[in-house]
Amino acid sequence: MAIKTANEYRERVAKLRPKLFIGGKKVEILTDHPVTKGVIEATARVYELTTDPQYFDIMTAKSHLTGEMISRALHIHQSNQDLQKRLDMARLSSQKLGTCNYRCPGNEMLPSLAATTWEIDQDKGTEYHQRFNEYLKYAQENDLVVSGSVTDTKGDRSKRPLEQDPDSYVHVVEKRADGIVVNGAKQHATGAYAADETLVLPGISCRKGEEDYAIAFVVPNGTEGMIYVAQYNPFSVERECAEDIRHIGNPIYGQRETCLVIFDHVFIPWERVFMCGEVEYTQRFITRFAKTHRMNCGGACKVGFMDLIIGATQLIAEYNGLQKVSHIAQKITRMIQLNETSLACAIAAAHLGNEEPEGSGVFMPDEAMSNIAKLNTNDGFWEVLALAGDIAGGVAVTLPSERELENPEIKEYVAKYLKSAAPADKRMRIMKFLQNWVAGLHGVGTYQGSGPSQNQMMVLYRITNLEEKKKMAQELANV
Ligand SMILES: Cc1cc2nc3c(=O)[nH]c(=O)nc-3n(C[C@H](O)[C@H](O)[C@H](O)COP(=O)(O)OP(=O)(O)OC[C@H]3O[C@@H](n4cnc5c(N)ncnc54)[C@H](O)[C@@H]3O)c2cc1C
Known part of the structure; x- marks a missing residue:
């Protein structure tokens, strides 16, 4: 069955071991930390809504690739009605959680990837779309949580990537026969440490000469070289100190949690790369x-x-x-x-x-x-x-x-x-x-x-x- 339960997600996430830091301390077990627990429970609640018959029409869709019923969080809009249902899902999730549903940014990158990889292949005879569809099938069949990272750290905002520390924008540092190696960091990544995978798109419209920055790929949680640094604020402290979370604002699901995702020489195999060097398509990826x-x-x-x-x-x-x-x-x-x-x-x-x-x-x-x-x-x-x-x-x-x-x-x-x-x-x-x-x-x-x-x-x-x-x-x- 392509739709998983909340408990199946909880079991999966309990096994994840991302290199994660919160408030200056390393987090060993995601399911034990008071802040990360909120992210997990919010995501689990989305799975519950998906398996609840009263929300089935909003929360699920028929995969255009396999014909199976899947979570709408992994669906590519095939019609105006699909777009309407997608926004119904966004509103419903927010009403039920009072925070991010943590499946949203990745979900919203998928249609852009589907459309733009199709277009690159049509124009250039590449195989990005086929790769993307294979990945999407895998994500749909396993009902994965896919976070989305587009926002680079950008450094000096008045400068292009090659005019400053080159790692201010995520980019390729090595091309191998079996894949690419990337460096840089994405910031404000919503829920990335408790997601199964992170999708990465360029955060800037690239120009000629910036081919190494024109990349799109997906990477599993906790891949070697990935480091997550979580946001930390008075709400994190309140949650860490609370003896009884019933007394804090949004007790179970908390505030909207994000993190800095650092890529320190992270290897991405070619089958997970959906663009590499096609600068003229970066604006279309971003706009879509x-x-x-x-x-x-x-x-x-x-x-x-x-x-x-x-x-x-x-x-x-x-x-x-x-x-x-x-x-x-x-x-x-x-x-x-x-x-x-x-x-x-x-x-x-x-x-x-x-x-x-x-x-x-x-x-x-x-x-x-x-x-x-x-x-x-x-x-x-x-x-x-x-x-x-x-x-x-x-x-x-x-x-x-x-x-x-x-x-x-x-x-x-x-x-x-x-x-x-x-x-x-x-x-x-x-x-x-x-x-x-x-x-x-x-x-x-x-x-x-x-x-x-x-x-x-x-x-x-x-x-x-x-x-x-x-x-x-x-x-x-x-x-
Ligand atoms: C709670 C939260 C969740 C988020 N979740 C995600 C996520 O899941 N994935 C993701 O990829 N991103 C995410 N974002 C990122 C979000 O899209 C960015 O915060 C937003 O695009 C602004 O970028 P920035 O934060 O780097 O601010 P900056 O780019 O520093 O912008 C600050 C101000 O400077 C201005 N500015 C910046 N550069 C220039 C320039 N060159 N010329 C003129 N003016 C300029 C901007 O207009 C703005 O007014 C999230 C952000 C927040 C706050």
């Missing part, structure tokens, strides 16, 4: 990945997050006895407006999408709408967080620990002074959940993840037909 990612991650996934923030904010308003106050209702309505606008653009991106390139069988979202979905989310998510903080009151950041309610010395005071129209324990629990958002990592995470606004604005300016608009104005003005 970006529009898929911005429809799902920018549009639908963050809509699922905003659903949770709106729900928690409405609860706080009710707990504070303010649900009938008009400015509160207006602010909640504004949050809904921002959320549904992002969703509308993601849906439009799915429905206006096309087969690209023609003849490849791969469907891509509409570029303008997917970029606008992300752009709206960049602005809207900040505003939703601000409105949630407004409605919640200062206690969203000054909240004592809920554990004070178990401390015999002060529990009565805390229960008395933290209660509102609702008892203190209920109010404190949901307030802590909201704190996880309004004073957490998700604001910057949402804005930067899949690219800051400048990236989408550049795309929109480039693809919009301004000549046509100028002509319309000239015609009416009789110029």
Whole structure:
């Protein structure tokens, strides 16, 4: 059966031994560490959703390669309906997890790989597409978690790769008869240490002379020479110190965990290399990945997050006895407006999408709408967080620990002074959940993840037909 269970994933991940560091310490067993456990449980929950009959239509698809039912996380969109279901999956996963579903960035690279390897083969008679399909079949049959890494560390952003430390961008350092050896590092890799595999695409549109940087490949977790350095922040410390995780914001699944993935002379066999040196295709790889990612991650996934923030904010308003106050209702309505606008653009991106390139069988979202979905989310998510903080009151950041309610010395005071129209324990629990958002990592995470606004604005300016608009104005003005 190509669809695996949550426990099958947990058993697999328990055997992984990536060279991983968190907070200055080496992590030996992924399933034992409080932070990595959150990533594993979030991923396992995605497997549970996939095997749950009520979500089967959203979470599974028929493989175009084998005809078998597979996880939608490993599916290549074959139609506009597939694109719609993909964004439904993103929203559902976010609603159920309140963090990354950890199967998403890799999943969003797959259609770009399918389309672009097909195109390179058509033009150049290479065998990348065949290799990619063989790999995809293997990933689908084993229902693997595939993380995606595109973002290089980049060093001095004003310089090209060859003008600075060459390892600032992942590149080939040696070509052998049996494969390539790569150096460099990818940053912000979501969930990579608990994934079965990591897909790597170029993070820059390469020019002539930069052939060594024009590479796409996939590598199994913990391959010799790979080192993972996890993000570390106050939420990591809170989780490490918590005696009882029930009292922290998103208890089981935590914040959105990423890491730096270092490649120190990592060998990749040819059968796992999907581009090597074809600089003229790097922009297409990036653009196709970006529009898929911005429809799902920018549009639908963050809509699922905003659903949770709106729900928690409405609860706080009710707990504070303010649900009938008009400015509160207006602010909640504004949050809904921002959320549904992002969703509308993601849906439009799915429905206006096309087969690209023609003849490849791969469907891509509409570029303008997917970029606008992300752009709206960049602005809207900040505003939703601000409105949630407004409605919640200062206690969203000054909240004592809920554990004070178990401390015999002060529990009565805390229960008395933290209660509102609702008892203190209920109010404190949901307030802590909201704190996880309004004073957490998700604001910057949402804005930067899949690219800051400048990236989408550049795309929109480039693809919009301004000549046509100028002509319309000239015609009416009789110029
Ligand atoms: C929570 C989170 C999860 C992520 N997950 C993944 C993942 O799974 N896989 C992955 O590959 N990536 C991931 N990313 C990376 C994300 O796509 C990048 O953070 C984003 O593209 C910005 O790159 P950067 O962080 O290097 O910032 P920078 O590139 O340093 O950008 C910072 C600012 O400088 C500007 N800037 C940068 N370079 C230039 C230039 N040359 N000229 C003018 N302005 C410039 C940018 O517009 C921006 O305003 C994730 C990021 C976050 C925050």
